[in-house]
Structure formats: structure tokens, C-alpha cells
Amino acid sequence: MANIRKIMCCCGSGLGSSLMVQMNIQKALKNLGIEGVEADHTSLSEINVKSADLFVVGRDIAPQLKDYPRVVVLNKIMSMVELTEKLEQAFAIEGDEIHIGQE
Numbered sequence: 001m002a003n004i005r006k007i008m009c010c011c012g013s014g015l016g017s018s019l020m021v022q023m024n025i026q027k028a029l030k031n032l033g034i035e036g037v038e039a040d041h042t043s044l045s046e047i048n049v050k051s052a053d054l055f056v057v058g059r060d061i062a063p064q065l066k067d068y069p070r071v072v073v074l075n076k077i078m079s080m081v082e083l084t085e086k087l088e089q090a091f092a093i094e095g096d097e098i099h100i101g102q103e
């Protein structure tokens with residue numbers, strides 16, 4: 001299981017979609033029975049590779065994080081099904097590289 005203790009959601013301004021995704025992540029983690037993981041949100045301009053263990057972003061932000069080692073890209077940022085499936089995949093991966101939803 002991947003060692004993920006902090007998940008960061010990013011969007012252009014850090015106020016709208018990233019906050020909604022953060023709240024959905026908290027619900028998904030609870031539904032998956034995963035504890036001890038912090039979820040936060042911010043703008044794309046305020047992150048760096050060390051800001052979190054895993055980044056969850058929409059497809060529009062994905063190109064800016066292409067060199068980050070642990071990224072989950074959402075096609076539909078409000079889809080709880082997609083988010084839950086991709087988080088479950090991310091936590092199941094062994095190792096330091098997590099690229100889910102990137103092409």
C-alpha cells in the first residue's frame with residue numbers, strides 16, 4: 001500500500017473545484033475505511049512537488065503536474081464513483097510513482 005498521508009487538490013484559483021474535490025475525497029476515504037490521511041486544497045500556483053504525497057486534479061490542470069511523481073487526474077471532478085475508484089487504485093500501488101488517469 002502506498003504511503004499517502006496528505007492529499008492536495010488543486011485548481012486554478014484554489015477556491016471552487018478544489019474545495020469540492022477535497023470534501024469528496026474526505027467522504028471517499030471514509031467510505032474506503034482509510035484513516036490518518038489529510039486532504040487539503042489550494043491553487044496551482046501555490047504547490048510544489050513536496051506539498052503533498054498525492055495530488056488530485058482535473059484534466060485541465062494535469063499538464064502542469066506531468067512531472068510530479070504521484071498524481072490522480074479526474075475526468076469528471078464531481079464524480080464520486082471515479083474519485084473513489086482512482087483513490088482506491090492509488091492506495092493499492094506499491095512504490096513511489098502513482099499516475100492514474102494521465103495519458
